[in-house]
Amino acid sequence: MEERKEAAHEALETALSTEDVEALRTSAEETLRSEQNVDRLRAQAARVCETASLERVRAIQDAAELLLAGLEAVRTASRDRLCAMAVQAASQEGVDVNIRMEEQESWLRAAAKQGLVATMKALVEAGADVNATNDAGWTALTGATRMGQVEALQALFEAGVAVNHQVP
Numbered sequence: 001m002e003e004r005k006e007a008a009h010e011a012l013e014t015a016l017s018t019e020d021v022e023a024l025r026t027s028a029e030e031t032l033r034s035e036q037n038v039d040r041l042r043a044q045a046a047r048v049c050e051t052a053s054l055e056r057v058r059a060i061q062d063a064a065e066l067l068l069a070g071l072e073a074v075r076t077a078s079r080d081r082l083c084a085m086a087v088q089a090a091s092q093e094g095v096d097v098n099i100r101m102e103e104q105e106s107w108l109r110a111a112a113k114q115g116l117v118a119t120m121k122a123l124v125e126a127g128a129d130v131n132a133t134n135d136a137g138w139t140a141l142t143g144a145t146r147m148g149q150v151e152a153l154q155a156l157f158e159a160g161v162a163v164n165h166q167v168p
Contacts, residue, residue, distance in 0.1 A: 004093050005093045005094050005095055007093075008086075008089050008090040008092075008093035008095050009090060009093075009095045009099070011027050011031065011086050011089065011090065012086045012087060012089075012090040012095065012097075012107065013101060014027065014086075015027065015082065015083045015086035015087075015119075016083060016086075016101065016107055016110045016111060016114075016116075016119070017101065017110070019079075021078075021079050021082070024079060024082040024083065024086075025074055025075065025077070025082065027082075027086065028048065028074045028077070028082050028085050028086070029071055029074055031044065031085070031086075031089050032044055032045070032067055032070045032071060032074065033067065033071075038061075038063050038066065040092065041063060041066050041067065041070070042057060042058070042060070042066055043088075044070055044085065044088075044089065045057045045060075045066050045067070045069050045070030045073065046058065047081075047084065047085045047088055048070060048073040048074050048077045048081055048082070048085050049069065049070075049073045053069065053073060056069065057069050057070075079116070080115075080116045080117065080118045080119055081118055083111065083116050083118070083119040083122075084116075084118040084119045084121070084122040085122075087107075087119055087122035087123050087126055088122050088126070090126075091122075091125075091126035091127075097123050097126045097127055097128045098127070098128060098129050098132060100134070104134050104135050105134040105138070105143075106128065106129070106132040106134070106140065107123055107128065108120060108123045108124070108128040108129070108130065108132065108140045109132070109134065109138065109139065109140040109143045110143075111123060111140075111152075112140040112141070112143045112144035112147075112149060112152045112155075112156060113143040113144060113146070113147045113149065113152075114147075114149070115144075115147070115149040115151060115152050116152075117151050117152055117155045120140070120152060120155050120156070120159075121155060121159075124155075124159045130156060130159045130160060130161045130162075131161060131162045139161070139162075140152075140156055140161065141153070141156050141161050141162075141163070144156060
């Protein structure tokens, strides 16, 4: 179990620190292929499917067919959706989504700066602290603001971010 948790942590760290969508697709495909539990496989496939395909995935009972549906969705998924999938997989494995990245900033701040709204929502759902600061006192709100990420700002407001935070 600890090995899966560490692998999920590394996959999430990689997802949020890379621009390489093909690497993200490969990681998502590996996650799908390694899943043995049909319910978790269905949830993973559903996370990357568009709305039109979602009902189809929910109706599938066969694990092999679920895997194919998930892999098909991964092949066309956006970077944001792939990162969100990495967050959800990490959360399922018990990874603390409030652990700081190597640059000492939260995963939520990293996603906000990049405008990865689906990823931000997945982090918040997994328990990310919307008001977490880095060593310099910067938050996800300041990161999104500095980078002009309007949709990320909206997602932070919806998540209840403190708007009166004072940067030291």
